[in-house]
Amino acid sequence: MAAASTLQILFKPYKSSRNPYHNPRRNYSRFMCSVASQSTPKSYKITLIPGDGIGPEVISVAKETLQLVASQEGIQLQFHEVLLGGAALDSTGVPLPDETLSAARQSDAVLLGAIGGYKWDKNEKHLKPETGLLELRAGLGVFANLRPATVLPQLADSSTLKKEIAEAVDIMVVRELTGGIYFGKPRGFGTNDNGEEIGFNTEVYSSSEVDRIARVAFEIARKRRGKLCSVDKANVLEASMFWRKRVTKIASDYPDVELSHMYADNAAMQLIRDPKQFDTIVTNNVFGDILSDEASMLTGSIGMLPSASIGESGPGLFEPIHGSAPDIAGQDKANPLATVLSAAMLLRYGLGQEQAAQRIETAVLETLNKGFRTGDLFSTGKNNMSRRKRY
Numbered sequence: 001m002a003a004a005s006t007l008q009i010l011f012k013p014y015k016s017s018r019n020p021y022h023n024p025r026r027n028y029s030r031f032m033c034s035v036a037s038q039s040t041p042k043s044y045k046i047t048l049i050p051g052d053g054i055g056p057e058v059i060s061v062a063k064e065t066l067q068l069v070a071s072q073e074g075i076q077l078q079f080h081e082v083l084l085g086g087a088a089l090d091s092t093g094v095p096l097p098d099e100t101l102s103a104a105r106q107s108d109a110v111l112l113g114a115i116g117g118y119k120w121d122k123n124e125k126h127l128k129p130e131t132g133l134l135e136l137r138a139g140l141g142v143f144a145n146l147r148p149a150t151v152l153p154q155l156a157d158s159s160t161l162k163k164e165i166a167e168a169v170d171i172m173v174v175r176e177l178t179g180g181i182y183f184g185k186p187r188g189f190g191t192n193d194n195g196e197e198i199g200f201n202t203e204v205y206s207s208s209e210v211d212r213i214a215r216v217a218f219e220i221a222r223k224r225r226g227k228l229c230s231v232d233k234a235n236v237l238e239a240s241m242f243w244r245k246r247v248t249k250i251a252s253d254y255p256d257v258e259l260s261h262m263y264a265d266n267a268a269m270q271l272i273r274d275p276k277q278f279d280t281i282v283t284n285n286v287f288g289d290i291l292s293d294e295a296s297m298l299t300g301s302i303g304m305l306p307s308a309s310i311g312e313s314g315p316g317l318f319e320p321i322h323g324s325a326p327d328i329a330g331q332d333k334a335n336p337l338a339t340v341l342s343a344a345m346l347l348r349y350g351l352g353q354e355q356a357a358q359r360i361e362t363a364v365l366e367t368l369n370k371g372f373r374t375g376d377l378f379s380t381g382k383n384n385m386s387r388r389k390r391y
């Protein structure tokens with residue numbers, strides 16, 4: 001059954017009380033991209049970037065879903081598809097063509113599948129698919145990456161943790177996205193004093209970079225359960241000591257939010273031991289990369305987790321947290337829900353279309369309620385069918 005037709009059957013008048021993704025107490029307007037806070041235009045330009053591997057498979061489902069919900073909500077969506085990553089390298093010789101960045105900048109929101117694959121693994125760094133993605137994020141100035149990890153009641157059995165540990169987990173990881181060791185200079189290869197070859201990178205943050213991500217995280221925590229845990233390695237790294245000092249300073253503007261600090265290694269352990277202790281987590285680029293992937297396993301599968309990346313102005317970038325999964329690409333095994341839920345985040349944070357976002361989330365929950373599962377969510381007694389047949 002085609003993706004959209006299945007979802008269409010499941011689309012019902014939404015009720016926010018049934019939707020664990022949506023908290024009626026939360027006011028999302030503070031985090032919306034600039035277009036989302038304008039006087040509700042109903043026509044939007046969306047840049048679609050399918051990318052590589054399973055990217056095109058999951059983007060096609062998300063596009064159909066967006067088209068369907070747009071028609072139901074009276075919204076006009078104009079899609080413009082562009083290349084990034086390996087697909088762009090094969091076609092243009094660079095991982096981020098100028099046309100892609102310019103189309104993304106001129107649109108109201110960007111929806112990305114995933115990039116990367118074995119074929120380009122040995123490329124020089126500037127010709128790697130991942131370089132294109134990092135350049136796109138930097139080019140859009142999206143410094144705050146919001147990664148919700150919500151264990152849905154329907155999927156508590158799919159978590160690798162015991163049900164009593166996993167159920168009701170609801171964490172928002174706020175990851176700094178455009179600074180830190182992934183961008184810091186100096187970086188490169190060289191030779192040390194002993195004549196040995198070395199590789200090196202630099203973890204560096206400025207006060208403005210830490211302050212702005214801390215403010216986003218405090219605002220989010222304030223609208224959730226009022227608890228923010230800042231994760232660092234301040235016992236070892238100067239950049240982390242500085243991070244902790246700045247986050248603590250910003251905390252004085254948010255007396256209603258309870259701030260705690262945790263070392264990254266302990267956070268990795270606590271996420272498995274007692275994940276319900278966390279509400280909102282804020283952390284740097286590299287720790288956020290690792291911890292949000294770890295948090296994803298609490299929810300059952302990396303195939304379930306959406307993300308939103310937003311900046312101070314301009315379009316946001318919405319993408320699943322998983323990669324291009326070359327091991328299952330082209331086999332109709334990919335779970336498209338992380339991308340479909342990213343499309344819901346696009347509607348909420350990118351366009352300010354809250355009702356349309358909730359329609360998608362409700363349809364996802366209803367699909368799971370009916371017992372449909374992709375292989376990554378396998379569990380006994382469910383319809384573990386291929387995506388094309390079931391979504």
Ligand SMILES: NC(=O)c1ccc[n+]([C@@H]2O[C@H](COP(=O)([O-])OP(=O)(O)OC[C@H]3O[C@@H](n4cnc5c(N)ncnc54)[C@H](O)[C@@H]3O)[C@@H](O)[C@H]2O)c1
Binds near residue numbers: 118327334
């Ligand atoms: N944002 C991105 O585009 C992004 C993020 C991470 C990795 N990558 C790239 O993706 C490639 C593969 O990386 P990786 O294997 O480390 O990570 P991955 O997320 O692609 O895959 C990890 C595992 O999860 C499975 N998986 C991922 N998404 C799934 C889905 N939607 N449904 C079902 N199963 C899914 C895969 O089959 C694999 O077993 C690499 O080239 C990497 O650089 C891209």
